[in-house]
Amino acid sequence: MIYRFFFKMINDEQEKTGDFDNNYQHLINRYLLFLFFIFLFYSVFIITFFGDLLISTFLTVITFFWLFLLAIKSKTQRFRKNLKTMIISIIVLLTFIVSFFYIHTHKNAGVEYFYFCILFAIPFFLNYKKDSFVIFFIVFIISINFIGSLYFDLDFIPRSRFFKQGDFKIVKLWNILFSITCFSMDIVFIAQKDKLINGLIVKTRIKDSTIKDLEKTNAELMKHQMLINHLTEENIQEILSLAESNSPVFFEKFQVFFPHFIPELLVINSNLIHSELYFCALMKLDFDTKKIAQCTNNSIRAVESKKYRIRKKLNISSEININSFLIKI
Structure with a gap:
């Protein structure tokens, strides 16, 4: 039942049409599903091994937020129209979340690696030519967060009491593995997006060629009609x-x-x-x-x-x- 639910959500749009927009929406569905499982596994890992309820609860909320987006994305026309705005907001929100947990874990758990995962997610969602200003804005936000978290104490953010000194090596290792996984999946999804774009380019060229042939045929038919x-x-x-x-x-x-x-x-x-x-x-x-x-x-x-x-x-x-x-x- 659960498998059918996920399968239906990630394939619902692609079954309707085969154009670029819907295939790209389908790809976003898969990306959101990937985020859901990553955050779910990570939150279970934190609560199981370290008992940090704050981090685990926070991650669980974010986990089901991805599932919520996945469920409503193809059903809500407003979502589709404002997809880019929502993506920008989510990326900025994730940046602040990474900053929070970087400081919350005493700047010693390898959370900062996730900044790079967020950076590499940008090409999947945004176009460097059309969205250059937005991209510069996001990069600026990420840079400010990273530098601010690195060089300022920000004492108003609570520190975790559940991590012992020996735990940081384990957590850092896991964070490195998680960040590498996210980075790798970013590359995979970007490659799939490029494949869709290349397919669209080929289809456009074929369509243009067909239109030219059709125009030529119609011109010949018109000449024939003129004679008749x-x-x-x-x-x-x-x-x-x-x-x-x-x-x-x-x-x-x-x-x-x-x-x-x-x-x-x-x-x-x-x-x-x-x-x-x-x-x-x-x-x-x-x-x-x-x-x-x-x-x-x-x-x-x-x-x-x-x-x-x-x-x-x-x-x-x-x-x-x-x-x-x-x-x-």
């Missing part, structure tokens, strides 16, 4: 100019130049309304979504919605380019 309808280049330029200026005479002129187009659409589906036929005319001229939005003074989302309804009414498969389909008519 005995149109000249001047006729095409005229109708394009009318369409781009959203002229009220465009649709009438279009039907003169392409007299069989609208009737054939109505044969496929007689329920097509005027605005849908108008959009079909624009797509017949190979106007893309953005250009249609500009010509008709509509939003891109409204145009996409209209194209979706047209596709449904004409029974056009999602695998077929709607412009190519209409150009052939």
